[in-house]
Amino acid sequence: MLTLAAVCAGAVALPAGVAPAASTRVPACFGAAARDAAHPCKNPALYFSVTPRPDDALLQPSSPCTILPTKAPPSRVCAFGVSKQRAVATIGLLGDSHAPAWRAAVDHLARAQRWRGLTVRRSSCPFSFAQHYVEKAAADACFDWVRASIRFFAHHPEIKTVFIVNSAAYRWKPVRGLDPHAAAVEGYRSALSSLPASVKRIVILRDNPEAAGTTAACVERARSRGWRPDTRCAMPRATALEPDELADAAASMGSDRLRTIDLTRFFCDDALCYPVVGGALVYKDTSHITMTYSATLGPYLLADYRALGLPPTT
Secondary structure: OOOHHHHHHOOOEOOOOOOOOOOOEOOOOOHHHHHOOOOOOOOHHHOOOOEOOHHHHOOOOOOOOEEOOOOOOOOOOEEEEOOOOOOOEEEEEEEOOHHHHHHHHHHHHHHHHOEEEEEEEOOOOOOOOOOEOOOHHHHHHHHHHHHHHHHHHHHOOOEEEEEEEOOOOOOEOOEOOEOHHHHHHHHHHHHHHHOOOOOOEEEEEOOOOOOOOOHHHHHHHHHHHOOOHHHHOOEEHHHHOOOOHHHHHHHHHOOOOEEEEOOHHHOEOOOEEOOEEOOEEOEOOOOOEOHHHHHHHHHHHHHHHHHOOOOOOO
């Protein structure tokens, strides 16, 4: 099993195409391990390293997921984690395009727990009944997807645990006297409450900070000039870390089946958020994390999940 100590010691392997250079061997302190406060880890050899390069990151896919045949929406549901035959349980991973971006981390958790995972996602569509600023046809398509996703879980009562992650960067429309933030929270509350009772546990993954439009160019320039890209191209935390209305909605509901995991500490300190951590490029664009960095978050997602003390998923 991939352990925190093993990651920090460089005694583990990541999938091909994720680890630096041609090797799948993980250097000490690579990626999120460099921000592990419980096991402080420094590797000066990674201070000027960037894996993958920003241009290559744009071509990097999300972690593998096998498309399943479906007779009804939502479309392109896909499977990850362990095989159906080996799984002790099936979980859901639900959200917009940030769901597949986080899938490498969730896949690590799923394999450690012997879970099969099913990704249900639609790009640019938050799992919410609030309306964000988008053309009406696109908004209607998103609401159709939310309803289809709810039906999907109702038709799959074997899925007892659902992980949800959405971009926190949506701009929401005010409604019925509610300001945009309050309207967004109410829309998320409505969607979360609509998940069937067969879903016993809903785990919100607090969204990652954002990068600037100039971050990729800054990282490449720093790398080429021998500067440290992590500190040279860091952003103020107050700018990079958007409020997450999904997490706020979960916190406001007081439901026993709702939990939130926040891994912001692996992106930011109290003042800054970093585009490169432990030699791993964090962002493939302004919003989505690379599969490389997502994979290094896996052991910490596993630890935080287990720290919730939830009963076994069966």
